[in-house]
Amino acid sequence: MIQVFRLCKDYGPFRHAISDVSFNVERGEFVFLTGPSGAGKSTLLKLLFREELPTSGQVLVNGRNIGVLPDSQVPYFRRTLGVVFQDFKLIGRKTIFENLSFVQSVLGLPRGEQKRRAYQALKRVGLQHRMNSYPSELSGGEQQRSAVALAIVNEPVLLLADEPTGNLDPVLSEEIMKLFAEINIRGTTVFVATHDIDLIRRMGKRVLTIEKGMLRERDMARESLAREAPFLPG
Amino acid sequence: MNSRYLFGEAWAIARSGPRHTAMAVLLIALAFYVPGLFALLARNLSRMSDPAQDPVGVVLTLDPSADARAIAAKVAQDRRVARVTIVGSEAALERFRRAYPDLGAALQELHEAPFPPTIEVHLRPAVPALAARDLAASAQSWPGVDSAESEEAFARKFRDGVRLLRGAGFFLGGLLAFAAVLSVASAVRLALDLHRDEIDIMRRMGATEAAIRAPFWLHASFEGLAGGALSLLLLYATYRAAIHLLSREPHPVLSLFWVGFLDLPTALALPAVGAIAGFVGSLLSLSKRPKS
Numbered sequence: 001m002i003q004v005f006r007l008c009k010d011y012g013p014f015r016h017a018i019s020d021v022s023f024n025v026e027r028g029e030f031v032f033l034t035g036p037s038g039a040g041k042s043t044l045l046k047l048l049f050r051e052e053l054p055t056s057g058q059v060l061v062n063g064r065n066i067g068v069l070p071d072s073q074v075p076y077f078r079r080t081l082g083v084v085f086q087d088f089k090l091i092g093r094k095t096i097f098e099n100l101s102f103v104q105s106v107l108g109l110p111r112g113e114q115k116r117r118a119y120q121a122l123k124r125v126g127l128q129h130r131m132n133s134y135p136s137e138l139s140g141g142e143q144q145r146s147a148v149a150l151a152i153v154n155e156p157v158l159l160l161a162d163e164p165t166g167n168l169d170p171v172l173s174e175e176i177m178k179l180f181a182e183i184n185i186r187g188t189t190v191f192v193a194t195h196d197i198d199l200i201r202r203m204g205k206r207v208l209t210i211e212k213g214m215l216r217e218r219d220m221a222r223e224s225l226a227r228e229a230p231f232l233p234g
Numbered sequence: 235m236n237s238r239y240l241f242g243e244a245w246a247i248a249r250s251g252p253r254h255t256a257m258a259v260l261l262i263a264l265a266f267y268v269p270g271l272f273a274l275l276a277r278n279l280s281r282m283s284d285p286a287q288d289p290v291g292v293v294l295t296l297d298p299s300a301d302a303r304a305i306a307a308k309v310a311q312d313r314r315v316a317r318v319t320i321v322g323s324e325a326a327l328e329r330f331r332r333a334y335p336d337l338g339a340a341l342q343e344l345h346e347a348p349f350p351p352t353i354e355v356h357l358r359p360a361v362p363a364l365a366a367r368d369l370a371a372s373a374q375s376w377p378g379v380d381s382a383e384s385e386e387a388f389a390r391k392f393r394d395g396v397r398l399l400r401g402a403g404f405f406l407g408g409l410l411a412f413a414a415v416l417s418v419a420s421a422v423r424l425a426l427d428l429h430r431d432e433i434d435i436m437r438r439m440g441a442t443e444a445a446i447r448a449p450f451w452l453h454a455s456f457e458g459l460a461g462g463a464l465s466l467l468l469l470y471a472t473y474r475a476a477i478h479l480l481s482r483e484p485h486p487v488l489s490l491f492w493v494g495f496l497d498l499p500t501a502l503a504l505p506a507v508g509a510i511a512g513f514v515g516s517l518l519s520l521s522k523r524p525k526s
């Protein structure tokens with residue numbers, strides 16, 4: 001689903017956000033990207049989402065080479081993805097249901113189809129009973145679930161999330177992660193950037209760590225065992 | 235992209251900043267009102283110097299008992315004269331009624347025709363500028379001729395005046411239309427700012443740039459259309475107010491020429507040009523990729 005090869009992203013001659021990063025994510029996988037603040041997590045996600053262009057290297061998402069994708073094709077590429085952000089990104093003057101059907105009307109879907117998809121997405125995140133509420137009337141967890149519904153309403157093949165639990169308490173964070181796991185079980189590839197190590201540990205999924213723009217694979221299961229039984233052979 | 239989305243969002247944009255929308259419409263209305271007023275003045279003035287006809291060089295006003303044919307034949311013998319037209323009292327009245335339908339009706343109750351017979355003398359195009367004045371001076375002494383006046387210089391100056399007025403209208407119109415375009419552009423920029431989050435969401439969900447911009451184009455075009463229509467309404471109100479005032483207190487000059495509103499194509503051009511100005515304004519502010 002994602003193939004990244006020797007990817008570099010520089011902001012000016014002295015600021016290297018991403019340096020020589022390579023990794024693969026298979027279709028249907030659930031992968032965490034972690035690292036301290038400013039490590040390059042968001043930049044990497046922006047590169048996957050084609051909000052930024054790489055300085056060098058290659059990024060292939062769902063078979064498309066992002067670096068050479070013409071601007072006119074970017075919207076059509078993005079329709080195959082879903083993105084969740086820390087700050088929810090919901091339209092305040094519209095109800096949750098309107099938020100979901102609005103983005104589909106922009107894409108030109110018929111009204112009936114818009115309603116069906118919006119309802120299905122809200123049902124998947126367990127918010128069908130709050131469909132007529134405005135974002136300001138919802139709790140933080142409900143707002144993030146709405147944002148997830150917005151991300152999955154177009155039935156994406158890949159779901160990207162940038163610190164989706166950054167504004168939530170541990171209980172709500174776990175709830176959102178369970179939601180991602182359910183979405184993943186249904187076949188969507190999920191790629192989540194977060195610095196919440198405890199949450200990652202509890203999920204037991206594949207983890208990529210980025211630090212100062214450099215990437216490495218991390219075996220969380222082995223790290224957990226090592227912490228619990230430090231005398232076991234590494 | 236469907237029409238429901240397009241019109242719904244354009245309306246939402248208008249509602250999100252009602253004061254700015256109203257201000258932009260008002261500015262456009264004022265921008266088109268001023269040149270519209272010039273156009274109205276020029277149209278009414280140009281009635282008095284019908285440019286479709288070749289200008290009259292000399293007008294001989296006759297005694298009612300004079301032999302108009304004989305005098306016309308005498309004038310026509312002059313080599314500088316191209317043709318002569320005898321305008322009888324009835325014909326003069328009819329011409330007045332045609333030119334000024336509102337005022338012409340007021341003369342219906344008169345038993346006698348109020349206009350004396352005249353002979354209009356058209357000169358050849360190549361004759362010197364002073365020919366009309368010479369001819370008028372010599373005809374003055376002819377029997378049956380009450381007065382002879384050279385019209386050429388006055389008519390030329392009058393036409394030049396109307397042309398100048400029209401030109402000033404166009405110039406001022408262009409200037410104010412440019413100001414209207416800028417005001418729409420700034421209103422659209424403000425609307426973009428207010429809808430930054432939505433634009434961001436739309437872009438991330440895969441909306442094309444055309445789908446993102448189209449409601450803003452539509453909104454600005456409607457703003458321009460509304461401004462143009464409002465200027466037309468204001469112009470008509472001004473015209474009716476002037477008619478009302480002149481009917482109560484007739485003015486010797488204003489009452490003569492202030493008799494008609496703009497013709498239909500000019501009137502319709504105001505909202506149409508307003509819509510174009512709005513659209514151009516939105517193009518200006520959306521020429522760069524709206525930032526999310």
